[in-house]
Amino acid sequence: MQNTDQSIIYLDHCATTPVDSMVLDTMLPYFKDYYGNASSIHHKLGRKAAEAIEIARNQVAKLLHASTKEIIFTSGATEAINQALSGIFLHYQQIGKHIITCETEHPAVLDTCNYLSRKGADIQKLPVDQKGNISLNDLQQAIRQDTILICFMFANNETGVIHPIDQIGEIAKEHNVLFFCDATQAVGKIPVNVKTQHIDVLALSAHKIYGPKGVGALFIKRRSAPIQIGSLLQGGKQENNLRAGTLNVPGIVGLGAAASLAMEMENQEISRVSKLRDYLENSLLQIPETFLNGDALNRLPHVSNICFQYVKSTEIMANLPQLALSAGSACASGSLEPSHVLTAMGLNKEKAESSIRFSLGYSTTEDQINQTIELIINAIGDIRNNSPLWQLHKAGVH
Template sequence: MKLPVYLDHSATTPMDPKVLEAMLPYFLENFGNASSRSHVYGWTAEEAVDIAREQVADLIGAHATEIVFTSGATEAVNLAIKGTFENYAEKGNHIITCVTEHRAVLDCCEWIERNGGKVTYLPVDEAGLIDLDALENAVTAETILISILYANNEIGVIQPVVDISQIARKHNVLFFTDATQAAGKVPIDVEEDGIDILSLSAHKLYGPKGIGALYVRRKNPKVSISSQIHGGGHEKNMRSGTLNVPGIVGFGKACELCLENLSQENEALTKLRDQLERELLKIDGTKINGSIKNRLPHITNIAFEKVNGDNLLLEICKEVAVSRGSACSSVTSKPSHVLNAMKISDELALSSFRFSLGRFTTLSEIEYSYSTLSEIVEKHRNIVKLSVVKI
């Protein structure tokens, strides 16, 4: 078994070897620019991009023409929020989001505020869910966009996406959801779910890093978004720049594999995650953060009481790779804004860890993880007890 056991798939996933295999020809022999219209090198690249666009669209029930390739979800989120804000400026300048969003969304919302817009940040309850009445009450005549995460990257809790979209439709407001963690893990259908704009990223679903996409609805309603990267007019003028053909091919293949195995993988991950959770909960003073009713199959966030989170993490990381908060903030010992929003104390938030499993996680890795963790936590509790006795 390779140590530390990798249980940080929400930060990034290893690439599926089948994805790498699909990408390889597009680095060397098929290196053409997908925008070169005058020769076979370009046509070959364009054809590969067209296939991948279909594969990405299929994963979320969209049409290929509704997919805009970006460098990842962060860029897709920027395009969604800033691009809507600019394009719908005549209609209004108000956006509704939620306090537990990923930093990509929160930072874009702060940018909106600095640029003359208004943002309402909805709170969440102790389960991590928004209140639908509060959402509806927050809508004003100026509201142009509701931006609510599909599933949270720290606790895996899935927001009531269909209810949110119904509120958005009722008030003629666009609904954007950052589905970076949910795509490829749970079934998503932009038509059935009533989603107008959606972001996703290849490296969270066994594809390569540096490639993502934004889904932009083409009818009922047709959504228009102002480009944030200007240049040669690629991606129907929404995102200029030479397309990352190998990345796009890999992204497409990764989406195809996720779709093919969605229900079996969901079931297998749920089983492993539940076993990990059951065993970890046998340790005294542990609890799950967030709702367990509607959540992603591969994430659990566990709080360990009465231990020093920093010290615990230093020891755990040699055995099991987990994280505290999102990858962008896991090195800091600042409590997670998501856990804080759920009224979890700073102390407990700092000794809470996200375990996220993946396609290649094995039962023996899970068994190793919980037995090692139980020993480490017990040892740390004893250290804390001893230091209290000394004082």
């Protein structure tokens, strides 16, 4: 898979991935040939669309090691997160209003939790250490009789740090508390198994795994006592009464195809991109006053977050238009505040604003990494040579 703009080295796969050509080819007939409404099963075109939806549902279920009856389609992970958190609070608040989450969660989770707090939820955000890891002891101690939900992302979107999902799932199961996992960054990149990891509810998005934007899925575990979430949208009985609205057939077909592609590529990509990532990282960390943000071992294979002190990340990116990089979450772009993830890990404002996320993907090549290393080293050298702060630091004054 290649970028259409050959002048850009794309290293922002945590923000979004390009649609894979195989995924696009699978989608195209459902725009122009099989354009029926999947709810119109009384005619052939509608049935064709409905069949395609069920094929995609099976593909997503296989990726998660779930049942097809446990998958509902949404417009993306943000909708799935809102539906899960809001629905669980609405249906379980008579049992309790206590929800445990983490300071480094994605804004889709934190903003929803803040909204629920205004509705009466008792939100407890656990801290992380300097590497971005939570304490399982803190989690154990935080659980109360009125705790209804534990909410942790699988892997962080800025640092790639992976939470101990297996142990979190065990703790939630032991205390009979629901466990919701935002697995948007992890699905398709590392193995995710909702059964063995005791995940009750999970959100994912197609555009993080080489599928189209505007489509995602919500996994809801089937239990003897069904998990009560309800529909976020009203106006139809689609998706087993859990998501009203005409189904986005081409998008869902694309998500299914992307899920199948992820299963094929997972093992070889973990090895390939981790080697490229380590090569990039080892080269850039030779630059003076540079360090890695996050856990060097416990993270996604394609993500590296590096702080280049005395140089603002915005300066680096402005000087390198041929590189597609990120200074944090795409959902927080335009914010004047430093990354909430990095500050929660103990970085001050200056260091947080000097950090860049590199996220590799299927199209990343060794030649691109070599070019990136050269461009970054030269840009930082040029910027620092013109920086009074850097000159003061070199003189031992700052």
